[in-house]
Amino acid sequence: MHSRELITDAPRTADLAWTLGQFLDATPLGVVELDERGAILRVNPAVGALCGHRDLGSRVPFEALCHPAERARVSTLLLQIRRHERRSFREEVRVLGQDGTVETVSITATAITDATSEHLGSLLILDELTSRRRQEVETRHDQKLEAIGRLASGVAHEVNTPIQFIGDNLNFLSDAFSNVVGLLDAYRSLSRSDQPTPWQQRLELLQDAEAVADLDFFLDEVPEAITQALEGVERVAAIVRALKAFGHPDGDTPRPADLNEIVSNTLTIARNETKYVAEVTFTPGDLPPIACFAGDLGQVVLNLVVNAAHAISDAGRSHGEITVSTGSGPAAVWLEVADNGAGISREIQEHVFEPFFTTKEIGRGTGQGLALARALVDRHGGSIRFESEPGEGTMFHIELPRESTGAAAPAGARP
Amino acid sequence: MTRVLFVDDDALVLAGLRRGLARERNRWELHFALGAEAALDNLEAQPFDVIVTDMRMPGCDGATLLARVQADYPDLCRVVLSGECGTVESSAVANTAQAFLTKPCEVDTIVDTIARLLEVRGTAPKCARALVGGISSLPSPPSVLQELSAELMNTNPDPARVTEIIEHDVAIAAKVLQLANSAFYGLPRRVTAIDSAVHYMGINTIKDLASTAAVFRSFDSDPRSHRVVASVEARSNQIAEIAVRLAPSSLRQAAHVAALLHDVGVLVLTRHVQHDQGCPALDPDRAADLGGELECFGATHAEVGAYLLSLWGIPDEICEAIRGHHGASIPPGDDLDLRHITHLAVALHAASLGADVRLDEAAMQRLGVLDSVRTILKGGDE
Numbered sequence: 001m002h003s004r005e006l007i008t009d010a011p012r013t014a015d016l017a018w019t020l021g022q023f024l025d026a027t028p029l030g031v032v033e034l035d036e037r038g039a040i041l042r043v044n045p046a047v048g049a050l051c052g053h054r055d056l057g058s059r060v061p062f063e064a065l066c067h068p069a070e071r072a073r074v075s076t077l078l079l080q081i082r083r084h085e086r087r088s089f090r091e092e093v094r095v096l097g098q099d100g101t102v103e104t105v106s107i108t109a110t111a112i113t114d115a116t117s118e119h120l121g122s123l124l125i126l127d128e129l130t131s132r133r134r135q136e137v138e139t140r141h142d143q144k145l146e147a148i149g150r151l152a153s154g155v156a157h158e159v160n161t162p163i164q165f166i167g168d169n170l171n172f173l174s175d176a177f178s179n180v181v182g183l184l185d186a187y188r189s190l191s192r193s194d195q196p197t198p199w200q201q202r203l204e205l206l207q208d209a210e211a212v213a214d215l216d217f218f219l220d221e222v223p224e225a226i227t228q229a230l231e232g233v234e235r236v237a238a239i240v241r242a243l244k245a246f247g248h249p250d251g252d253t254p255r256p257a258d259l260n261e262i263v264s265n266t267l268t269i270a271r272n273e274t275k276y277v278a279e280v281t282f283t284p285g286d287l288p289p290i291a292c293f294a295g296d297l298g299q300v301v302l303n304l305v306v307n308a309a310h311a312i313s314d315a316g317r318s319h320g321e322i323t324v325s326t327g328s329g330p331a332a333v334w335l336e337v338a339d340n341g342a343g344i345s346r347e348i349q350e351h352v353f354e355p356f357f358t359t360k361e362i363g364r365g366t367g368q369g370l371a372l373a374r375a376l377v378d379r380h381g382g383s384i385r386f387e388s389e390p391g392e393g394t395m396f397h398i399e400l401p402r403e404s405t406g407a408a409a410p411a412g413a414r415p
Numbered sequence: 416m417t418r419v420l421f422v423d424d425d426a427l428v429l430a431g432l433r434r435g436l437a438r439e440r441n442r443w444e445l446h447f448a449l450g451a452e453a454a455l456d457n458l459e460a461q462p463f464d465v466i467v468t469d470m471r472m473p474g475c476d477g478a479t480l481l482a483r484v485q486a487d488y489p490d491l492c493r494v495v496l497s498g499e500c501g502t503v504e505s506s507a508v509a510n511t512a513q514a515f516l517t518k519p520c521e522v523d524t525i526v527d528t529i530a531r532l533l534e535v536r537g538t539a540p541k542c543a544r545a546l547v548g549g550i551s552s553l554p555s556p557p558s559v560l561q562e563l564s565a566e567l568m569n570t571n572p573d574p575a576r577v578t579e580i581i582e583h584d585v586a587i588a589a590k591v592l593q594l595a596n597s598a599f600y601g602l603p604r605r606v607t608a609i610d611s612a613v614h615y616m617g618i619n620t621i622k623d624l625a626s627t628a629a630v631f632r633s634f635d636s637d638p639r640s641h642r643v644v645a646s647v648e649a650r651s652n653q654i655a656e657i658a659v660r661l662a663p664s665s666l667r668q669a670a671h672v673a674a675l676l677h678d679v680g681v682l683v684l685t686r687h688v689q690h691d692q693g694c695p696a697l698d699p700d701r702a703a704d705l706g707g708e709l710e711c712f713g714a715t716h717a718e719v720g721a722y723l724l725s726l727w728g729i730p731d732e733i734c735e736a737i738r739g740h741h742g743a744s745i746p747p748g749d750d751l752d753l754r755h756i757t758h759l760a761v762a763l764h765a766a767s768l769g770a771d772v773r774l775d776e777a778a779m780q781r782l783g784v785l786d787s788v789r790t791i792l793k794g795g796d797e
Contacts, residue, residue: 156498157471157498157499158498160498160517160518160519161425161428161498161518162427163518163519164428164431164498164518164519164520165425165427165428165430165431165432166431167431167435167519167521167522168428168431168432168434168435168436168522169430169431169434169435171434171435171522172431172434172435172437175437175438217437221434221437224430225434228427228430228431231427232427232431272471275473276471276472276473276476277473318474
């Protein structure tokens with residue numbers, strides 16, 4: 001409620017009360033007045049919608065509306081207000097909604113005092129967060145799906161290639177095996193033969209059989225066929241693992257993860273986007289695990305790397321280079337993605353983080369890449385900046401706090 | 416011995432192919448090049464018969480490599496073996512490759528494809544090979560191209576309308592059938608009808624093709640060739656109508672396609688005519704002059720057209736009908752097939768114009784229709 005002017009300018013108290021009443025009825029914000037002991041005195045209709053249409057007449061304590069796990073925390077906060085230990089607070093709290101659902105609301109509480117600072121009660125404003133949070137998650141997930149969709153054909157190519165040579169090698173091994181079986185039959189028939197065949201003749205028979213079976217060729221090739229088929233299987237497995245890690249939805253809270261692993265997974269997925277234009281070098285630093293949303297950071301790295309690849313093909317470089325490195329400082333870990341691509345011209349440097357700002361042709365980028373990268377880095381309480389020399393290349397530098405800060409996750413969501 | 420060159424940027428793919436194809440090494444000499452540059456070195460060092468290349472490679476990609484091969488070594492059979500499928504990038508080689516395979520691809524399919532191309536090439540007259548080798552696309556009249564792109568630019572292009580336009584254009588129909596019969600779209604069986612080709616490939620693919628430079632194209636600036644294209648287009652459509660009426664219902668669509676494409680060879684030959692000279696054998700105002708073609712080019716338009724379409728993987732029965740559309744080559748057999756229908760449609764059309772009619776009387780006799788065909792031809796009208 002931001003209308004101090006409205007209140008002071010209001011000509012008459014009666015008008016003011018009427019206007020406020022209208023406002024309280026209409027606003028989607030829940031407004032709760034607590035008495036001096038913390039029991040509910042009055043609520044507006046929005047509270048009924050948020051917390052279920054329960055009978056709140058008999059001065060129940062506000063905590064009764066909260067999720068059982070939140071009650072102790074809310075009690076303490078309200079007590080602090082009553083004891084003048086704090087004037088107000090703003091917290092995310094889970095409350096019990098209609099039909100036993102749990103809703104997350106943001107509660108802003110302020111003490112109501114008289115002229116002598118005597119505590120008369122508290123005013124609580126409840127703002128519903130669940131659907132907004134859900135929308136945010138959905139938007140982020142959509143963007144991730146879009147990224148995966150864009151990469152899908154590249155990933156298919158990356159998988160089809162090893163499958164091709166796995167199949168070829170297995171075909172070859174199958175041929176090799178049937179030849180060896182043919183040869184074994186020759187050996188067996190000789191070893192089990194009742195006829196007294198002279199040595200010399202046996203030797204010749206076996207040499208012929210080996211020649212027919214092309215034994216030397218197969219002996220040379222089979223070990224490598226097996227090794228390479230297995231290498232192909234490992235390639236496919238690595239891609240599938242990386243995709244799984246990349247596509248895994250992040251939870252509500254940051255979890256400890258290895259930034260180096262996030263980077264190498266993302267580079268695996270993006271390989272088909274980069275390998276035709278650039279040599280990608282990853283220099284992982286010695287990093288502690290950081291509390292983060294791994295999927296989000298993967299998305300950030302992906303956006304930067306794909307941008308780098310595009311910048312290189314725009315510059316028409318024959319030897320593109322993308323260098324990714326990580327490292328850690330006393331308070332933060334950092335990540336750098338540098339390319340020797342077209343660079344960002346001075347005129348547009350200040351716009352690149354704006355949503356929907358794009359210099360790419362239709363179909364190649366939505367203009368969300370860097371805006372999203374910044375939003376996701378912000379969510380971790382980190383920072384992103386870049387240095388770019390038109391015609392020379394660009395380097396993005398990201399810093400993330402070693403310890404998860406309040407910006408990473410809403411206070412109420414922290415354990 | 417026949418030499419086959421495989422090109423890929425992944426050494427393990429090449430190693431796999433070398434082993435997978437080991438059983439063919441007594442039949443073919445197999446070579447492997449890591450990347451396009453190495454491939455070009457190989458091609459320079461010794462003559463090859465077939466090249467099988469990956470598409471996406473760092474530096475020079477498969478499309479560029481095949482375009483160079485097409486220009487410098489036109490007689491080489493060109494195959495793509497790609498990890499991509501049905502993408503814009505595949506449209507880029509629609510014009511340079513004769514056969515398309517997608518990874519993962521069975522060794523047997525690779526072997527069959529190479530063997531088919533070698534066989535088609537081996538049985539074609541040497542002159543036809545020289546005439547066809549460098550050809551990758553055929554010209555359409557500009558008006559048809561405009562009509563097609565206008566329809567495709569609509570928010571919701573009508574597949575029936577797109578099919579109708581393609582069904583009436585010799586060059587686009589041939590290209591669409593080539594692609595529909597390639598492994599790129601992974602269709603389960605051979606496609607002989609334009610509507611199923613459009614249906615299977617989808618409007619978006621047709622759109623990609625139409626927007627890729629020179630997949631569907633009009634002819635160069637020579638007005639003489641414009642006249643040839645226009646007359647082939649008009650004649651082929653008339654003959655296709657006759658063929659559809661002659662054909663039993665089971666053969667109707669294939670008869671349409673065979674008759675529509677029967678003069679593809681004329682378009683190929685026209686390309687080899689010097690701008691300033693022209694060639695009397697290809698005079699659009701006169702009936703086909705097979706003797707003149709042989710003299711001028713060393714092969715007839717029927718042979719050349721059939722060879723091009725076989726290389727493109729168009730089903731054999733259609734290619735055979737095209738090879739024999741002027742008659743005299745239909746081997747004994749009792750059943751009416753595409754060859755008889757196409758030949759008869761061409762003959763009837765010629766008769767209706769009062770031109771000389773070449774009739775494979777022996778084949779008509781075997782079908783038991785010689786007398787009635789003669790009566791019709793004498794009437795000079797269908």
